[in-house]
Amino acid sequence: MKSYDAIVVGAGHNGLTNAAYLAKSGLNVLCVEKNDYIGGATVSRNLYKDWFYSNCSYVCSLLRPEIYRDLELSRHGLQVTPYGGGAVFMENGDFLGSYADHEVHYREYARFSKADADAYERYSADVMRQCKFIREFLLRTPPDPASFKPKDLKELAYLGAKFVEMGEERMYDTIRFWTQSVAEYLDEYFETDVIKAALSGSGIIGTALGIHSPGTAYVLLHHYMGEVDGNIGAWGYARGGTGAVAEALSKSFQSYGGELRTVSGVEQILVKNGKTAGVALSTGEEISAPIVVSAMDVKNTFLKCMDKNDLDETFYNRVKNFKIRGSSGKVNIALDGRPSFPALPKGSPLLDGDMHFIDSMERMERAYDDWKDGTWSKDPYIDMVLPTVTDPTMAPPGKHFMSCFVQYCPAKIEGRDWTEEEKEQFGETVIDQIAQYSPDFKDLILHMEVRTPSTIEDEIGITEGNIFHGELTMDQLLFNRPIPGYAQYRGPVGGLYMCGSSNHPGGGIMAAPGCNAAREILTDLKRPDITPVNFGDD
């Protein structure tokens, strides 16, 4: 039986990051992946002729620049290009633009309300303050508040100090911010419905909650706290599609001597005498290692890949009740040309940005109502982008790849599996909404891939296709993520670790859970900590 110092299960971006750091530290590391391609949801797929689809995740902002630099991802081929602005199309023929240029953005908001245009400045500063607070903790292991270990006390004191540093007024604000709904939060700044609708989208993406549900204000923060080259809140595209992130990580991992095996799904994580012993692959092969790191979500790891007898009852039940609900789908489209959007002025930079088609808070909430009723939103929130506007590598010249993130979309229809017909109807819903604002859009469609939470789960493995490996609400954040007492990347069995997005600081292409888990593993092995520290004070 082959043996390694450590086996990382799942070659998604966190698995690869973790594996890269372990290998860089000198360990003999194997990373196993069930699919015949790497990346998990961080992937570019060639599903139609010369088109490459970022068919799961499609934009990049959260990826920690410290890791990007430290693992030399640029040298290994990764290039993230920012894109600016976007538009919300309105039913009355108007639109709300979001512009990269500050003054132009002000003018656009002022077209609807001078007060809102002014309020946006205060809103930006308040959100930035929250970003600054949380960014301190992205590359740190959360403290265990119930522990009296010096390390935990110290970290808890650090957290407290950063909190107190904000000042009294802002401490209150922060507690409210972390628990309130995005709708209430936006009400404190804005009066214009379409402006609130435009900003509220970031509060529900990837989350089975509505804009009026408590906890969604934090989700908004999760979409603002990233950056592209120091521009906090900016988003970009990985050149060549999102898979370029995984490709670069994999090259980095292999440059440190790591070994990668695809088509090697893990059937079970093996435990012997209460300690991790290795993995059994679905091929029947067993590989031994004293350390197994799961990059899978927490439900997959413990409910599917472990013997229940190796786990305690309460732990098992907490995992079972971890919220990781299917709430969004994806429609990926190959286009014969660039669709026109007549509502936007010719030559407008808005044409190069993201596009949305819901213009009121009422419609945002109604979209959630459908999900609660066990079906997809008939008037969904769509985040639509055309990465090929800036990326010449993903489609032939003059042709385009369109990525539509669609919310809400349940894992099951009224409690039962989706039918093929329903899946098609879901795709049609998306097409129809966009076509309302783009008369030539339907005629340009060459190929499309419709993905519901269940198809994502079937292929990638993520439970209910939840993009964050579990919802980002206060009960599942920081020392509560994934479950209290297990927020420091260590599983309940010795030698078992978790490095996926079910762990702090959560989902998105961030690589922080993978990196943080590596630091804890190296600490346990009494090896020097080679993980990067926060660039600080940005």
Next chain:
Amino acid sequence: MTVTEVDLGRYQSPFYPRQAEIDRLNRWHEWKGYSSADGFYDTTLEYFATRNSAGAFDITPMTKYRITGPDALDFLDRLVTRNMRKIKPGRVAYAVWCDDGGHVIDDGTIFHLQEGEYRLCSQERHMAWFKAAAIGMDVTIVDETEEICGLALQGPTSFSILNELGLSGIDQLRPFGLANYDFNGTDIMVSRTGFTGDLGYELWITNDRAIELWDALFEAGKHFGIMAMGTAALEHARIEAGFLAPFEEFLPAHTTVRTGRARSPLELGLEWLVDFSKPCFNGRRALLDEKKNGSTWRLVKLDIEGNKEAHQAFIFPKKNGGKECGFVTSAMWSPVCKQNIALGTVRTPHGNVGDKLWVEIYYQREMHWSRVMAEATVVDKPFWDPPRKRSTPPEPY
């Protein structure tokens, strides 16, 4: 006698009418008497165009001389430190020329257009120096700055765009090559050169055809992400490429007032441009002495820890205290390299490749200033050096 007064305003490049149409920023500066744009739409996006698709930069204000005559080669070979006899027709040479003390007067590119005919492009104007250098030689030097305009097309899709433009045979043009191509029935000169360190070309044409070229190029590039690009974007690209800029990494020797402010090619890391096997070129004796006795300064490329840009920073050999050993001349966070990079000048013996130095960085956050000492590693290679820069034929899109 009626005298027409010289133009009192800034010149406009022949491409200006098109630039004015697309300009959203209204941010212009002066470049050798011309209006030149900092940027047109968004300087960040323009920068990324050169790394991701293609950026078109107006190089019209470059000083351009046509050098012809039986002694043109002898003239150039004596002028510059590089061996010009190796530069065959159809080739371009990057070169520097020095004063008698071996100090760099300027750098530039010399295009060998055909046997006995050259074009020299530089930042500064040099007619006085060139005329003096040409005494006794049968050579004609004509300033053609105002007759010829140029567009640099730089970035990974630049080759595909020129292909789309119909420049047949452009796939065979090698780095530092030049050739004439048919463009709408007459010739256009294209060189595979640029200031971005990426795949790229420079297109040279007479002023009367500028608009025709601009329109054709942007039409050909519409599916290849072409974007007009201003100086802000170019400046970032050239630092990543590790290229020197006059008045940043060196001062043209003739402009310096204080002793010791000029630099030799050896001090600028340009020893590869100095061919001591040539029996004579200006500054040879002084440079031979310097080679024997050692240089005072050394230009370094720095990879700096953290993400605080090291603008105008002092460089120290040690983290704490001690005297500084140099200063940063150009600095930036490199978006494509994801590195905090800088060019700087340090006193020898500091600055060997692999040396660890310290950079004192001041940065401001919400009015307050902070200071950090960041470790900097001296590196050898350009920060940005994609293989596509060298491949012939380049990869099509």
